[in-house]
Amino acid sequence: MHEKIFDMRSRRLELGLPQREVALRARVRETQLRKWERGLELPDSESAKRLGKVLKISPSKLLSAQETYAEFATPGEGYTTAEAGKGEVTRRKSAPPSGTKRVLDVFCGAGGLSFGFERSEGFITTCGIDLLPDRIDTFMANHHYATGIAGDLRAYSLHEIHKLTGDVDVVVGGPPCQGFSSIRxxxxLTEGDPRNSLVEHYVLVINHLRPEWFVFENVVGILTHENGSRLCAVLEGFRSAGYSVEWRVVNAALYGVAQHRERVVIVGNRMGIPFSWPKPSHRAEHKSMAGSRPEVIRTEGPLFCTELPDAVTLMEAIDDLPPIPAGGEAAGYIGPTRTDYQRRLRAGSELLTLHKATNHSAKMLEIIRHSGSNISALPPGMVKSGFSSCYSRLNPDKPSTTLTVNFVHPASNRCIHPYQDRALTPREGARIQSFPDSYQFHGTTAQVVKQIGNAVPPLLGQRIAEAIISSEEKMKNGRSKKASQAWQPLVESTF
Ligand SMILES: C[S@@+](CC[C@H](N)C(=O)[O-])C[C@H]1O[C@@H](n2cnc3c(N)ncnc32)[C@H](O)[C@@H]1O
Incomplete structure (x- = not known):
């Protein structure tokens, strides 16, 4: 493994200085120092000079180490809660069956994306890599043929990664957004360069492992990052590695998930096969975060896709779960399922787990009781600040709005139950994300909520996997023409 990158907090601890003293001596606010240490913001050059003096490190080194550190930080997780793995490897329980495509899930989290692949015939996940050990525990509990690696992807040489993963046919994964701050x-790009961002490392992994297919998933924000030049750089990286690539903005609600969740998905292969995007199975009116770009897959419009059923609504996903109050918990189902969605997700599950509501304070319960479709439903002065969708109830008759990693806290993006005075439970979140009730989540409640909120809905993963198989079949049956020239090996010395 490469040398660990040094950050401001480690340096302060090494010198044995408390935060307060550093803040005082560097003439910065302690709260600001905390933000810098967590990698949430970067110090300005004047503050960096003063901090450099106190921490006995040159300001430029301090800034570049902090920049790198910020990319390591996990989205939605503070420094204090993110316990990075040290490269622990948990070997697979059983040998993967032959005749299936082997999937490597990079940045696997709970494993929603690769689990979706496994639900489509023809794929088996053989390895997952994630920075956080609790993610790997969950991933391993649901991927029986996979080896799990808990560590920083960039800490491994490409050779080490290949030795651990073995040969794979498909690589899936979405690098966290901090990875966009520098794409060269x-x-x-060269292996082992500490400046490599997570995206760059992902491209190097693809180039080294040479899977037949890869799937890269990310937030819609990548489209506007630096006027779109980041997305172009990512696409160019894959093309330079010899892959034909296509991308779309995909809303999970159009594929049967009870949630509007838009993501940019890039699919590439090295055989020059045109990728046929999965056809929507459901219809939904939704204002795309990507605007009117032609790459957005849509179903709206009065005469468009009218034959499709409406998207699955929130209540169609969760109303078979027992009602509970704030702070309450239910460990058993009380009635039968009402919808197909519920039937598919409850299948095979006897015991109800994770249906435990956050305990809210009296003040928060008062806010919840007044809450409506957006923050302006609250009486003036009841809360001091917040975006329009904070402290808001979900619409029972529409797909849920996008789940975040904070969906059990009413102050965050719309996550209050439509009829019950509490935020969603982790089980309701898992339903909204299309995880079956039998999916096993490991870790503390806070970690499990993040695993659920960060996941790619398995149902969306399944539709993408099926589209890969059908694109290959179309090609075999001569119904598609090659998309681009055959792969030309790159000069090995570039890496
Ligand atoms: C958006 S989540 C992945 C969700 C996953 N695709 C799913 O469907 O469940 C991104 C993951 O990247 C992991 N991660 C962040 N930085 C990493 C790094 N340097 N190396 C490996 N994993 C990292 C985080 O711990 C997080 O679980």
């Missing part, structure tokens, strides 16, 4: 041309 592919020809300038």
């Amino acid at each position: 041309p592919f020809r300038n």
Whole structure:
């Protein structure tokens, strides 16, 4: 493993200085120092100079180490809660069956994306890598043929990664968004360069492992990052590695998930096969975060896709779960399922787990009782600040709005139950994300909520996997023409 990158907090601890003293001596606010240490913001050059003096490190080194550190930090997780793995490897329980495509899930989290692949015939997950051990515990509990690696992807050489993963046919995964802060041309990338961002490392992994297919998933924000130049750089990276690539903005609600969740998905292969995007199975009116771009897959419009059923609503996903108050818990189902969605997700599950509501304070319960479709439903002065969708109830008759990693806290993006005075439970979140009730989540409640909120809905993963198989079949049956020239091996010395 490469040398650990040094950050401001480690340096302060090494010198044995409390935060307060550093803040005082560097003439910065303690709260600000905390933000810098957590990698949430970067110090300005004047503050960096003063901090450098106190921490006995040159300001430029301090800034570049902090920049790198910020990319390591996990989205939605503070420094204090994110316990990075140290490269622990948990070997697979059983040998993967032959005749299936082997999937490597990079940044696997709970494993929603690769679990979706496994639900489509023809794929088996053989390895998952994630920075956080609790993610790997969950991933391993649901992927029986996979080896799990808990560690920083960039801490491994490409050779080490290949030794651990073995040969794979498909690589899936979405690097966290911090990875976009620097994307250099592919020809300038070299293995082991500490400046490599997570995206760059992902491209290097693809280039080294040479899977037949890869799937790259990310937030819609990548489209506007630096006027779109980041997305172009990512696409160019994959193309330079010899892959034909296509991308779309995909809303999970159009594929049967009870949630509007838009993501940018890039699919690439090295055989020059045109990828046929999965056809929507459901219809939904939704204002795309990507605007009117032609790459957005849509179903709205009066005469468009009218034959499709409406998207699955929130209540169609969760109303078979027992009602509970704030702070309450239910460990058993009380009635039968009402919808197909519920039937599919409850299948095979006897015991109800994770249906435990956050205990709210009296003040929060008062806010919840007044809450409506957005923050302006609250009486003036009841809360001091917040975005329009904070402290808001979900619409029972529409797919849920996008779940975040904070969906058990009413102050965050719309996550209050439509009829019950509490935020969603982790089980309701898992339903909204299309995880079956039998999916086993490991870790503390806070970690499990993050695993659920961060996941790619398995049902969306399944539709993408099926589209890969059908694109290959179309090609075999001569119904598709090659998308681009065959892969040309790159000069090995570039890496
Ligand atoms: C958006 S989540 C992945 C969700 C996953 N695809 C799913 O469907 O469940 C991103 C994951 O990247 C992991 N991660 C962040 N930085 C990493 C790094 N440097 N190396 C490996 N994993 C990392 C985080 O711990 C997090 O679980």
